[in-house]
Each structure stands twice: as C-alpha cells, then as structure tokens.
Amino acid sequence: MCSCSDEAFNPVCGSDGVEFRSPCHAGCKTGIEKLEPTESNHSSTTIQNYTDCACVGPGGSQGYAVPGTCGNGCFHLLIPFMVLSSLTCFLASLSQTPSFMMILRTVTPEDKSFALGIQFMLFRVLAFLPAPVLYGSAIDSTCILWGKKCNKNTSCQYYNLDFFRQRFLGLQIFFVFGGLVFFFLSFLVLKRADSAERMKLEQMKSSAASEKQDMKDSKKFLIYSNAQNDKLM
Numbered sequence: 001m002c003s004c005s006d007e008a009f010n011p012v013c014g015s016d017g018v019e020f021r022s023p024c025h026a027g028c029k030t031g032i033e034k035l036e037p038t039e040s041n042h043s044s045t046t047i048q049n050y051t052d053c054a055c056v057g058p059g060g061s062q063g064y065a066v067p068g069t070c071g072n073g074c075f076h077l078l079i080p081f082m083v084l085s086s087l088t089c090f091l092a093s094l095s096q097t098p099s100f101m102m103i104l105r106t107v108t109p110e111d112k113s114f115a116l117g118i119q120f121m122l123f124r125v126l127a128f129l130p131a132p133v134l135y136g137s138a139i140d141s142t143c144i145l146w147g148k149k150c151n152k153n154t155s156c157q158y159y160n161l162d163f164f165r166q167r168f169l170g171l172q173i174f175f176v177f178g179g180l181v182f183f184f185l186s187f188l189v190l191k192r193a194d195s196a197e198r199m200k201l202e203q204m205k206s207s208a209a210s211e212k213q214d215m216k217d218s219k220k221f222l223i224y225s226n227a228q229n230d231k232l233m
Contacts, residue, residue: 013070014056015063027054
C-alpha cells in the first residue's frame with residue numbers, strides 16, 4: 001500500500017473487524033456503487049461496499065469492507081458516563097457558596113470586596129486560563145494518528161480510547177479531590193483559629209471574673225476593717 005496517500009481519510013470497516021483509514025489502505029480494488037435519488041430528481045452514486053480487499057481476511061483470502069468506522073462497542077456506557085459527569089459537576093458546584101461564605105466570614109468588613117476580587121483573579125489565573133491548555137494537551141497526548149495536509153499535522157484522526165478516558169477523567173478526579181483536600185485543610189485551620197479565639201475569650205472572662213471577685217473581697221475587707229476600727233474607738 002505504498003501508493004496510498006497519507007492525507008486520505010475515508011475509514012472503512014473490514015469483514016474481519018479491522019478498521020482501515022481508507023479503502024486504499026485496505027487494499028480494496030473494486031467498489032460496488034448504489035444509485036440513490038435526490039430531491040432534484042437526479043440520482044447520485046454512493047459506495048455501498050468494497051470488494052477484493054487484499055488486506056482484509058485471514059491468510060491470502062480477500063475480504064470486503066464497508067464504508068464507515070467499525071465502532072468501539074462502548075455505546076452502552078454513554079448514559080452512565082453522562083449521569084456520573086452530571087453528578088460530579090453538581091457536587092463541584094456545591095463548593096461555590098461555601099467558598100464565598102468562608103471568605104466573607106474570615107476577613108474584616110473593610111477587606112471583603114478586596115478578598116472577593118483576589119478570589120476571582122485566582123479563579124481565572126489558576127483555573128479558567130490554563131484549563132483549556134491542560135485538557136487539550138492531555139487529549140492530544142492520546143492521539144495515535146494525526147491527519148496530514150501539506151506535510152503538516154492537522155486534526156487527530158484516531159485516539160487511544162483507553163488513554164483518553166483515563167487521562168481526561170483522571171484530571172477531573174485529581175482536581176475535584178484536590179479541591180476537597182484544600183477545603184478540609186481550610187476547615188482545620190479555621191477551626192483551630194476559632195478554638196484559639198474561644199480560649200482567649202474564656203481566659204478574658206475568667207480574668208475579669210477573678211478581678212471582680214478580688215474587688216468584692218477587697219471591698220468586704222475594707223468594710224470589715226472599718227467596722228473593727230469603729231468598735232475599738
């Protein structure tokens with residue numbers, strides 16, 4: 001198949017279940033055409049089947065090929081994938097309100113607008129801007145056959161589906177769990193700061209109560225000493 005063009009992309013599925021990027025790469029010599037009527041009362045010919053394919057079939061026998069891809073047998077996983085993706089997006093969206101509340105409750109009133117501005121800036125710098133590049137690089141790394149035009153790569157024609165789902169979903173799982181870890185760490189830090197503030201308030205209350213008790217005791221002592229002096233006089 002040395003004469004086949006690398007720029008050709010017209011996938012066919014062989015009778016042995018192997019997919020080829022074009023009839024030429026499958027070694028097909030004959031195409032069975034079918035006439036189909038059009039809206040303008042004219043007929044057009046479409047290839048229905050390819051025969052005498054040297055690269056299709058076991059041994060030296062020649063098989064046939066049909067236009068189109070062979071499929072991947074994963075169509076039954078589409079609905080579970082959509083359900084899990086929707087659930088993941090829903091759970092990830094639940095973190096927006098707590099993040100706002102955490103910022104509004106942990107900064108001073110005069111710094112709230114500045115803190116929200118910093119948060120949105122970090123969203124754009126650390127998430128919105130690099131995310132398309134990162135996911136695009138991960139997806140491109142799973143390509144096993146690039147299209148060619150004028151000796152330059154164009155779009156990807158075939159992906160390694162196992163690597164595709166592992167890297168695409170792996171990135172999502174990594175960022176979701178990473179966000180949960182940071183939220184948990186923030187919760188521990190804020191809890192420790194809150195407990196320290198409560199202990200400080202309790203110490204201030206206990207010291208104020210002890211001072212108040214000391215004042216009462218000193219007042220009683222003065223009253224008692226004045227009474228004793230009056231008796232002696």
